[in-house]
Each structure stands twice: as C-alpha cells, then as structure tokens.
Amino acid sequence: MSADPASREEASLGPLAIIAGAGDLPRLVAEEVRNTGRSLFVIAVDGEADADFSAFPTARLPIGAAGRLKALLVERNCRDVLMAGSFRRPRFSDIEWDMSAVKAALLPAIMRLKRGGDDKVVNGVVQIFESEGFRIVGPADVVPRLVAPTGTLGRVKPGRKARADIDYGFQAIRQMGPLDIGQAVIVLDGRVIAVEAAEGTNAMVARCSDLRREGRISVPPPSGVLIKSAKPGQELRLDMPVAGVETIRVAKDAGLEGIAVEAGRVLVPRIDDVRRAADEAGLFFVGIDTGSGSSRRP
Amino acid sequence: MSADPASREEASLGPLAIIAGAGDLPRLVAEEVRNTGRSLFVIAVDGEADADFSAFPTARLPIGAAGRLKALLVERNCRDVLMAGSFRRPRFSDIEWDMSAVKAALLPAIMRLKRGGDDKVVNGVVQIFESEGFRIVGPADVVPRLVAPTGTLGRVKPGRKARADIDYGFQAIRQMGPLDIGQAVIVLDGRVIAVEAAEGTNAMVARCSDLRREGRISVPPPSGVLIKSAKPGQELRLDMPVAGVETIRVAKDAGLEGIAVEAGRVLVPRIDDVRRAADEAGLFFVGIDTGSGSSRRP
Numbered sequence: 001m002s003a004d005p006a007s008r009e010e011a012s013l014g015p016l017a018i019i020a021g022a023g024d025l026p027r028l029v030a031e032e033v034r035n036t037g038r039s040l041f042v043i044a045v046d047g048e049a050d051a052d053f054s055a056f057p058t059a060r061l062p063i064g065a066a067g068r069l070k071a072l073l074v075e076r077n078c079r080d081v082l083m084a085g086s087f088r089r090p091r092f093s094d095i096e097w098d099m100s101a102v103k104a105a106l107l108p109a110i111m112r113l114k115r116g117g118d119d120k121v122v123n124g125v126v127q128i129f130e131s132e133g134f135r136i137v138g139p140a141d142v143v144p145r146l147v148a149p150t151g152t153l154g155r156v157k158p159g160r161k162a163r164a165d166i167d168y169g170f171q172a173i174r175q176m177g178p179l180d181i182g183q184a185v186i187v188l189d190g191r192v193i194a195v196e197a198a199e200g201t202n203a204m205v206a207r208c209s210d211l212r213r214e215g216r217i218s219v220p221p222p223s224g225v226l227i228k229s230a231k232p233g234q235e236l237r238l239d240m241p242v243a244g245v246e247t248i249r250v251a252k253d254a255g256l257e258g259i260a261v262e263a264g265r266v267l268v269p270r271i272d273d274v275r276r277a278a279d280e281a282g283l284f285f286v287g288i289d290t291g292s293g294s295s296r297r298p
Numbered sequence: 299m300s301a302d303p304a305s306r307e308e309a310s311l312g313p314l315a316i317i318a319g320a321g322d323l324p325r326l327v328a329e330e331v332r333n334t335g336r337s338l339f340v341i342a343v344d345g346e347a348d349a350d351f352s353a354f355p356t357a358r359l360p361i362g363a364a365g366r367l368k369a370l371l372v373e374r375n376c377r378d379v380l381m382a383g384s385f386r387r388p389r390f391s392d393i394e395w396d397m398s399a400v401k402a403a404l405l406p407a408i409m410r411l412k413r414g415g416d417d418k419v420v421n422g423v424v425q426i427f428e429s430e431g432f433r434i435v436g437p438a439d440v441v442p443r444l445v446a447p448t449g450t451l452g453r454v455k456p457g458r459k460a461r462a463d464i465d466y467g468f469q470a471i472r473q474m475g476p477l478d479i480g481q482a483v484i485v486l487d488g489r490v491i492a493v494e495a496a497e498g499t500n501a502m503v504a505r506c507s508d509l510r511r512e513g514r515i516s517v518p519p520p521s522g523v524l525i526k527s528a529k530p531g532q533e534l535r536l537d538m539p540v541a542g543v544e545t546i547r548v549a550k551d552a553g554l555e556g557i558a559v560e561a562g563r564v565l566v567p568r569i570d571d572v573r574r575a576a577d578e579a580g581l582f583f584v585g586i587d588t589g590s591g592s593s594r595r596p
Binding site for chain 1: 386470473474476477478479480483484489490491492493495496497498501505508509512513514515516
C-alpha cells in the first residue's frame, strides 16, 4: 500500500482530523478513511458523538473549545479537517467559548453563527477553520465511494408517474434553495405534500403516516416519492445530505413508493446494505444526475 | 331593512347558497350573512359538514352529486354560491359522479381536479360552477368584516426582531407560491423552521413543540412567529386561509411569540374573541398589509 503513489501523496497530507457528531456516519467515514491507508484522529464532540471510536485515536472536546481544538490539531499535525455526523444547534449562551488560542479576529465569524439559517452557520464554521490555516475537506473528497451514484440501486425501478414526481421534486427544491429550506420534499401525484425545514428528513417522512390517517392523502400506499438533494450553494464539505438504510425504513413505514437522491451530492453510506434494504422493502432508490452533481463546491 | 337600497340590491341577487365543509366556519358565515339581511340556503356536504345548521334551511348532499346540486340550486333560485369550511381530498374512485344533469363538457374540468395541487383543484371547481351559470363568491365578498384588518389585535405588539422575522416569512411565502405550498411558515431568528404543505397550519405549528424537545430550536419560548398568508394567485373566493382562536391556542402551546396574517387576504372569524384570546395568551396577533391585500381576485 505504501508503494502506491496516491497513498504516498495522501500520507504527505498528514493525518485527517474527523470531528464527530451524532450517529453512525463519523465511524463509518473513519473506517473508510483508514481503508484508503491514510492515518486519522477523531475528535468526538461531547454530548453529540455517540458511536464507538475505540478503534481509532480519539479525543473528546466540548463544543466551543476552539482553543483546545486548535492546539490538538497542531499537536497531531492535522491540517485537513472533516466534520461528520449531526450537530444540534447549541444555545449560544451554553457554549463556553474557549478563546485563549483563538484570535479575536474570529469573533465576527462566530457571531455570524448566532443568527441565520444552516447555510450561514456552516459558512461561518468553514471560515473559522480556514482563517486558522486548516483545510475543511468533505467525505466525498476523501472517500468518493460514499457518494450516491447515478441510476437505480436494487431491483425496483420508478415508473412513469414516479419519474414525473421526481422531476417536480428537484424543481421544488431548487426553487426553495435561497430560503435555506427544502433539503428534502415528498411529492405525490404532482403535488408537494411535505417540505423539510428544521425537523429533519426522517421526521418529515414520518409525517406522511399522519397525512394518510387524516385523509389528507387520498392515494393508497405505496405512493409518494421522497426526493432528497443538496440545496443550491450548499457547502457539501461540511453539510452533505445523507440517505441510507434508515431512510428506507422510515419511507417504507410511511407507505412511500421510493426515494430519489441527487447523484454526486448526497452521501449514501453502506451502499450494499442500502441496495439490499431497498429490495427487501420493495422500494426504489435512485440517484438522479441533476446537472449540478459534478461541482461539489459551488 | 328592506328600505335600505343595499339590502334591496342584495335581495335581488337571490338567496346565497353556502356549500358547507367541516368546521365552524360555514355556520359562522351563515350567521353573518343572515345578519346582512340576505336569505341563504345551506348545502351540507356528507361526511364533511359537522356544524349544527338547524337554524337555516339546509339540504345534505354527498360530494360529487353534481346533478342533484345543480337541480337544488336552480330550484332554490340561488345564483351565488359560497363554499366554506374544509374539505378533505376525496379519493376520486370513491366519488359517485352524478352526471345526469351535468354536461359532458365538464368532464375535462373534473379530470383536472384529479391531478395536481390545491390551486388546480380550486380553479377546476370554480370553472365547473361558472360554466353552469353560477357565480362563486367568497366570504370576503359577502361579509367583509370576516377579513383580517391591518394592525395589531389586542395589547401585545411584535418587537423589532419579530418584525424582521415577519418580513422574512412573507418573503418566503412569496418565493414558494408557485409550488402551491407554504400557506404558512414559522420563522425564528431569521430562519424558516417549519413550512406548511399538506399537513395544515395547526399540525405544522404543533411540530414546533417536537423541535424544541429534540433540541432543534435553541431559543427558549416564547419565540418564533407564525406567518400565514394567501399564496400568490390563490383563489380567495374558494380557498381563503383562516386564522383564529384555535390558531392562537396551538401557537401558545408550541411556545410561539405571535402570529402575523396577511391583512385583507386571511379570514379571522369572531375577531373580538381573537383579540381576547391573544391577550390571554400573551401573544401578538397582527395583520400586515403586504401590498397585494386589495386585489382579492388576482
């Protein structure tokens, strides 16, 4: 492995720092990064990171410990930083900003985190790291095989009506992009029946069961397509949408017909499990090339 | 009363037919119409209308009984038709289309009801009635005092941040209008945290309690503003948004700070009760002139 030129080049980048939030994804990314031969160091965020990182060199830090984080990254010789997993929006008053080693020049960027939508928060985080000389990389940069390919995974394919609903869903997401909402929608029979804002994709999908029970959806299941996409201008290094086995499970429970994700711009962890889960659930799972797939950093 | 020229003019319009769906609104409209001196006739839709209409001449009809409905309207000399209350989207296969007295020419309009969003359905309904020589009127046409006035109802006024959130919410609604979604949104600290699609305003508002419990809203209650508006191009005669005492109750439960509605384009039934409920809940309830308020039929 060390004779491979690509690996030598990666090695010269130094270890990858993975800042881990909640969920399985950070560990999965760590495993995949290790498989590429690159060394890594996990920073598990207190109160968020909940996977088992015992197989990797790991430190735990509270959110906001900017000074300690910087010292740790410098000590470990990490220039590249990857954030994975989900992070709740903390109350800013609850964060103990450890500013000892962080320049006062960062304050404007930190204050920018305080107001505004996810996009603003994410861009603020990127700015903070880059102004300190670190480089934010995305899962797609270090493990391209985590990203949704174009085409159907598994045996079930979307029919003509579902394909029309998929097109309309991607249109709707594009239209809502400037509002920093609509990372996912559900379309049924040419109609958007659910829009994701702060609740997260799974909660939005689960809502469809309520809609059916209340008679607000008149078409019997399986019907309705979940469309999930990056927003226009979304910072994919820090904030890439994810769809996987759990998404299939909630979609099946909600009586949906299938799932369409934007190829190249949505993470699909454990793709073989996803294929199998789609087949078992009888749902389609399709990656759609929307034309913006190649530019991961708009 | 009969000496009043306006009343004589109204009398010459013949009785108003009120097609009643679910909820209190149809009866309220009927009461208000009777107060204006105009006679009326209620058609309560089976499985939907659930208020007590015993104080008014009333017939019950199943949905889709187009032929019987037409005969009834002709027999009662009703040219003006008002639809009030909520109607679930029926399964089209469940409707027994009683076509005996309805021209085959209506079929395209009926078929148009079958696919597409609320706007398309509503425009299809208008077309069906108008092609049969009836005139669809809205609650705002016959009882203007049901419509949200400009300004604050009650004692609590929105502060500077809430006013900024209100502006942003109306912008977001405008942006989503072409998608036939977003009749209401919730904005908190410059961020859209919930968008209404098929679930209805109250369900969307109730979702905020979940968001708080899950730590997805970091600002403590009361915070967040419900913004409710007509969509651009919305057919206000058939499908006017409603906000009232019940809206205040769910908003209070969800820890919101207040409610802003589009003046002139949202129904606010029992406005004195609304004022009192807002004061009791400690919420603001404000009508905002968005500039599109005067043209009720875009």
